[in-house]
Amino acid sequence: MKxxxxxxxxxxxxxxxxxxxxxxxxxxxxGIRATGIDKIILEAQVTKVTFYRHxxxxxxxxxxxxxxxxxxxxxxxSDSLTRHGGNLTALVPVLAEWFEQEDFRGCAFxxxxxxxxxxxxxxxxxxxxxxxxxxxxVKRLLLKPSKQExxxxxxxxxxxxxxxxxxxxxxxxxTLQSVQNAVEKLL
Amino acid sequence: MKxxxxxxxxxxxxxxxxxxxxxxxxxxxxGIRATGIDKIILEAQVTKVTFYRHxxxxxxxxxxxxxxxxxxxxxxxSDSLTRHGGNLTALVPVLAEWFEQEDFRGCAFxxxxxxxxxxxxxxxxxxxxxxxxxxxxVKRLLLKPSKQExxxxxxxxxxxxxxxxxxxxxxxxxTLQSVQNAVEKLL
DNA sequence: TTATATGTAGACAGACCTGTCTACTTACAG
DNA sequence: CTGTAAGTAGACAGGTCTGTCTACATATAA
Numbered sequence: 249m250k251x252x253x254x255x256x257x258x259x260x261x262x263x264x265x266x267x268x269x270x271x272x273x274x275x276x277x278x279g280i281r282a283t284g285i286d287k288i289i290l291e292a293q294v295t296k297v298t299f300y301r302h303x304x305x306x307x308x309x310x311x312x313x314x315x316x317x318x319x320x321x322x323x324x325x326s327d328s329l330t331r332h333g334g335n336l337t338a339l340v341p342v343l344a345e346w347f348e349q350e351d352f353r354g355c356a357f358x359x360x361x362x363x364x365x366x367x368x369x370x371x372x373x374x375x376x377x378x379x380x381x382x383x384x385x386v387k388r389l390l391l392k393p394s395k396q397e398x399x400x401x402x403x404x405x406x407x408x409x410x411x412x413x414x415x416x417x418x419x420x421x422x423t424l425q426s427v428q429n430a431v432e433k434l435l
Numbered sequence: 436m437k438x439x440x441x442x443x444x445x446x447x448x449x450x451x452x453x454x455x456x457x458x459x460x461x462x463x464x465x466g467i468r469a470t471g472i473d474k475i476i477l478e479a480q481v482t483k484v485t486f487y488r489h490x491x492x493x494x495x496x497x498x499x500x501x502x503x504x505x506x507x508x509x510x511x512x513s514d515s516l517t518r519h520g521g522n523l524t525a526l527v528p529v530l531a532e533w534f535e536q537e538d539f540r541g542c543a544f545x546x547x548x549x550x551x552x553x554x555x556x557x558x559x560x561x562x563x564x565x566x567x568x569x570x571x572x573v574k575r576l577l578l579k580p581s582k583q584e585x586x587x588x589x590x591x592x593x594x595x596x597x598x599x600x601x602x603x604x605x606x607x608x609x610t611l612q613s614v615q616n617a618v619e620k621l622l
Numbered sequence: 623t624t625a626t627a628t629g630t631a632g633a634c635a636g637a638c639c640t641g642t643c644t645a646c647t648t649a650c651a652g
Numbered sequence: 653c654t655g656t657a658a659g660t661a662g663a664c665a666g667g668t669c670t671g672t673c674t675a676c677a678t679a680t681a682a
Contacts, residue, residue: 263659278553281468284639295660296641306640354549358599362541362549365602366465375603401613402620405596412545412595415552416562426588433589433620450629471669482630483671493670 264302266292271313276356280310280363307368310360314374317356322381329389336390336435339403340428343410347420354415358408379404399434406430451489453479458500463543467497467550494555497547501561504543509568516576523577523622526590527615530597534607541602545595566591586621593617 261269270292274283285306289299303309328345332338346352353359357375364371386407387400406427413423448456457479461470472493476486490496515532519525533539540546544562551558573594574587593614600610 279468279550281466281550282554285641286639295662297643297661298659300641301658353553358545359549361599361603362546363466363468366540367469372603379600379603398613398616401609402593402617405593405600405610405613405617406589407596408599409592409594409596412548412599413566413592416548416559416566422588423592426585426592429585430589430592472671473669482632484631484673485629487671488628 263292263294263298267294267299267302267309268312268316271309272316275310275313276317276353276359277351280360285309310364310368311370311374314356314360314371314378318374318378318381321356322378322385325382326385326389329385334389336403336431338390339407339431340424343407343414343427344420344424347410347414347423352414355408355411358411379408382407402434450479450481450485454481454486454489454496455499455503458496459503462497462500463504463540463546464538467547472496497551497555498557498561501543501547501558501565505561505565505568508543509565509572512569513572513576516572521576523590523618525577526594526618527611530594530601530614531607531611534597534601534610539601542595542598545598566595569594589621 267288270288271283274288274291285296285299288309289296292299303312325342328342329338332341357378360371361375365375383400383404386403387396390403391400410423410427413426414420417423454475457475458470461475461478472483472486475496476483479486490499512529515529516525519528544565547558548562552562570587570591573590574583577590578587597610597614600613601607604610
């Protein structure tokens with residue numbers, strides 16, 4: 249969906265979209281505090297007035313980043329689980345698909361929580377919502393008897409643990425093997 | 436063990452120790468980037484020259500912080516597991532002991548990795564070592580047939596997942612219940 | 623006594639950061 | 653045409669940050 253300004257003429261994303269996409273890339277890759285707004289502005293090719301017109305403060309951009317990330321990650325997660333068979337054994341190939349990406353840097357929500365959780369209680373809330381929604385996807389797609397609330401919660405633990413481990417281990421194979429072992433124990 | 440300077444006369448920790456303890460507290464509570472060296476210096480009651488005499492850069496202090504944390508956390512973890520019976524069911528009360536602390540703010544290593552992992556590869560290495568040592572403790576203390584390498588790795592996943600969840604959930608009970616459920620599935 | 627280690631107070635430099643502002647241009651709707 | 657929205661270039665303010673430096677004091681060992 250393109251906005252109605254310049255982008256409809258030349259297929260150039262709107263200034264707001266460029267800001268959001270650039271922030272998403274840089275915040276995820278380098279960290280939120282490590283990324284100054286001037287860098288985002290430069291790479292998005294807008295001016296500071298435009299930046300502040302769309303996002304009244306850096307905090308507004310951070311929230312927009314996390315909401316964008318939430319929506320897009322959950323869509324990918326859901327689609328990927330379905331693509332890989334839509335049952336519990338899909339979990340490993342889905343995580344493999346993610347962990348093996350060149351730009352994998354863990355979970356944006358865990359990272360933001362670690363970085364900013366003490367001073368931004370809304371980030372704690374955003375993270376909680378994200379994780380609950382992830383567990384809901386697991387429940388809906390992978391666990392057909394819907395009474396398995398507890399199992400979905402355990403799977404959520406395993407997913408979060410795997411994400412963290414994948415962030416510090418050199419090779420995702422050992423992590424994926426542990427997920428596989430865990431899934432086998434749960435079946 | 437006290438150093439041989441002023442502290443042996445008046446039971447005042449040395450300047451270095453005050454810096455390290457203050458940094459430990461503030462880095463863990465507020466985040467590493469969020470904590471400027473001037474705040475550490477003020478609260479440790481030293482001067483800037485003293486700070487730089489002991490730690491040639493902020494990065495040196497960060498490494499010292501993580502090494503201090505590694506040693507003290509692992510000692511606590513090991514002792515607590517033993518205190519709670521030294522078998523797999525000890526895991527939940529040990530994590531409860533930690534998560535219920537007023538100043539609980541997740542895992543210092545995960546937090547540092549999230550915050551600084553992109554620009555400090557040594558932090559990735561430090562985190563990896565920490566987590567491997569944690570899994571070794573689990574293997575040594577909780578799993579008597581020492582062939583259970585895979586199980587220890589799975590437990591490590593569950594522990595990391597629980598730590599993350601405990602950081603964003605309001606109440607640790609649900610998290611601890613999930614750990615309990617997982618442990619039961621593993622036995 | 624001298625030399626060394628460790629500590630003090632505090633000023634300073636330069637970089638980076640977030641946010642405010644001026645003056646102007648272009649596109650579009652009515 | 654006018655008014656509005658959205659964009660431009662870029663300067664500026666004030667704050668925070670890390671690290672460098674001067675000048676001095678105290679404790680200890682030889």
